[in-house]
Amino acid sequence: MKCDKKYSSYMHKWIDESIEPLEKIDLLQHIKACSNCHKQFEELKNVDRMLVSHHSIKAPNGFTSKVMERLPREKSTSKLRRWFKHHPLLTAAVVFLILMSGSIYSEWGGNKDNPISVTANGAQVKIDEQSKRVIVPEGETVKGDLVVRNGDVEIAGMVEGNVTVINGKHYLASAGHVAGESEEIHQVTEWVWYRLKEGFMSIKNWFVSDHD
Amino acid sequence: MDITVKRLVRLVKKGDQKAFEELVEIYKDKVYHIVYRMLGNVHEAEDIAQDAFVRAYIHIEKYNEAHKFSTWLYRIATNLTIDRIRKKKPDYYLDAEVSGGEGLTLYSQVAVAEQLPEEKVETFELQERIQSEILQLPPKYRSAIALKYLEELSLKEISDILQIPVSTVKTRIHRGREALRKRLKDLDG
Numbered sequence: 577m578k579c580d581k582k583y584s585s586y587m588h589k590w591i592d593e594s595i596e597p598l599e600k601i602d603l604l605q606h607i608k609a610c611s612n613c614h615k616q617f618e619e620l621k622n623v624d625r626m627l628v629s630h631h632s633i634k635a636p637n638g639f640t641s642k643v644m645e646r647l648p649r650e651k652s653t654s655k656l657r658r659w660f661k662h663h664p665l666l667t668a669a670v671v672f673l674i675l676m677s678g679s680i681y682s683e684w685g686g687n688k689d690n691p692i693s694v695t696a697n698g699a700q701v702k703i704d705e706q707s708k709r710v711i712v713p714e715g716e717t718v719k720g721d722l723v724v725r726n727g728d729v730e731i732a733g734m735v736e737g738n739v740t741v742i743n744g745k746h747y748l749a750s751a752g753h754v755a756g757e758s759e760e761i762h763q764v765t766e767w768v769w770y771r772l773k774e775g776f777m778s779i780k781n782w783f784v785s786d787h788d
Numbered sequence: 789m790d791i792t793v794k795r796l797v798r799l800v801k802k803g804d805q806k807a808f809e810e811l812v813e814i815y816k817d818k819v820y821h822i823v824y825r826m827l828g829n830v831h832e833a834e835d836i837a838q839d840a841f842v843r844a845y846i847h848i849e850k851y852n853e854a855h856k857f858s859t860w861l862y863r864i865a866t867n868l869t870i871d872r873i874r875k876k877k878p879d880y881y882l883d884a885e886v887s888g889g890e891g892l893t894l895y896s897q898v899a900v901a902e903q904l905p906e907e908k909v910e911t912f913e914l915q916e917r918i919q920s921e922i923l924q925l926p927p928k929y930r931s932a933i934a935l936k937y938l939e940e941l942s943l944k945e946i947s948d949i950l951q952i953p954v955s956t957v958k959t960r961i962h963r964g965r966e967a968l969r970k971r972l973k974d975l976d977g
């Protein structure tokens with residue numbers, strides 16, 4: 577004898593605690609009389625119990641740090657912007673100091689006639705005054721940041737840090753490689769931002785250890 | 789939603805990785821649980837669970853704060869897991885089951901590592917058995933069962949996570965459980 581399908585549905589509803597009182601009574605009366613459904617109900621409750629006892633499922637050790645390693649690198653500017661937001665007074669102080677130094681605009685110049693200046697951490701780079709170009713030759717490695725002002729830069733060798741070109745362009749030869757971020761600064765506003773960052777980094781170091 | 793979670797999500801949207809680390813700590817066990825229940829292989833489960841978090845971080849802008857963060861996160865995890873199940877080659881699939889005894893399942897790993905008393909080993913064997921039966925279910929039933937038995941998730945939340953109507957959630961849970969009952973008849977847990 578095949579039983580009404582509704583009883584199977586009632587059993588699941590019972591387990592999910594969504595059964596109606598009348599359905600409950602109906603089911604109880606049926607399983608008293610029907611051993612098949614009684615057995616099925618017991619089996620179902622058993623499955624439910626086994627599914628509930630999942631106590632030992634926990635993420636493996638070191639899970640969080642592995643996730644963090646896989647995240648894209650946080651941009652240093654976004655870190656800095658966050659720092660600014662959290663420390664508005666210090667930020668204001670830095671802006672004030674930099675602006676008071678008064679040199680920021682004249683330093684920018686934005687004028688192609690200004691002499692090329694290079695900070696390359698002691699690496700042997702070529703400076704071509706004629707074409708206003710700085711060249712990191714193939715085989716040469718800049719062990720740190722490369723900063724070029726008032727000229728273009730061509731990289732055929734390696735730069736282990738960041739590249740910043742102020743008032744100039746940045747070319748990467750196919751053999752060249754830059755490990756860090758590279759940035760070109762063309763506008764005076766970007767220049768102010770850059771100086772802010774620079775000045776800020778040094779001031780920040782007086783106040784805080786690098787926790788953030 | 790939990791105020792702490794809300795605050796952390798806002799910080800993550802501003803690019804704060806430290807805040808994200810806290811979110812991972814809060815949800816890692818649950819996300820891993822969902823994925824493991826659906827995949828049954830510890831290595832794959834860890835990989836996919838990590839992937840779910842990485843994606844959540846990258847796409848955090850797309851998360852709408854009107855909904856629960858956990859709903860969004862669990863949806864990413866279940867979708868990734870279902871994708872993985874579909875991509876699996878059938879022979880590899882079979883391998884994963886057969887090699888259960890070589891420490892690929894959670895229970896065998898824990899049982900070996902902790903030298904459990906006999907009773908507990910039996911519980912683990914039972915868990916392992918039911919886990920292997922879950923893996924015989926079609927993926928859509930697996931996800932419904934995994935979420936249903938995760939924690940106090942309501943049917944509404946499960947329907948939001950899986951983006952299907954509540955009535956469909958109920959049907960899948962019922963059918964999944966019914967299939968498990970038929971396969972586990974011989975057990976008297």
Ligand SMILES: [Zn+2]
Pocket residue numbers: 579580583606610611612613614
């Ligand atoms: Zn009956």
